[in-house]
Amino acid sequence: MPVYVIAQIKIHDPEGYKKYEEGFIPIFMQYGGTFLGLSEDPEILEGEWPFTRAVLISFETAEKARAWMNSPEYQEIAKHRHAASTGTVMMIPGFSLEDAQAPA
Numbered sequence: 001m002p003v004y005v006i007a008q009i010k011i012h013d014p015e016g017y018k019k020y021e022e023g024f025i026p027i028f029m030q031y032g033g034t035f036l037g038l039s040e041d042p043e044i045l046e047g048e049w050p051f052t053r054a055v056l057i058s059f060e061t062a063e064k065a066r067a068w069m070n071s072p073e074y075q076e077i078a079k080h081r082h083a084a085s086t087g088t089v090m091m092i093p094g095f096s097l098e099d100a101q102a103p104a
Contacts, residue, residue, distance in 0.1 A: 002094040003062045004036070005069075007055040009087035016084030023077040031068035034058045051087060058094075065091055 011017045028035075037056040042049065059065040068074055069089075 001062075002058050002060055003065050003091050004094065005055075005057045005059070005065055005089065005091050007053075007057075007087060007089045008049075008051045009053040009055065009081075009085050010051045011053060011085045013084035016080055020077050020080035020084065023073075027071065027073045027077065028057070028068065030073070031071065032060060032064050033068060052085075062091065062093070 035057055037054070039054050040052060042054045059068065
């Protein structure tokens with residue numbers, strides 16, 4: 001089942017964050033990730049959003065997402081993201097109405 005990784009990032013050091021961006025794509029592609037969306041100006045439909053970037057990516061399985069996130073290669077560049085930004089990164093499973101059980 002596919003999983004989606006959602007990142008809400010507040011970049012406070014754009015130059016430092018570029019070091020993260022420079023190494024991101026090759027590592028991401030190596031682990032089979034797919035980019036679904038990226039915005040520095042998302043349309044907020046409800047609530048407040050104190051971040052500067054939203055990212056939505058997917059992987060075929062949770063195992064592949066964890067392998068990417070925990071890989072030595074990714075952890076090496078992630079230190080630049082941690083130093084240049086704050087944020088939240090979460091993983092949620094894919095969902096299909098066909099898979100949902102009917103209410104009892």
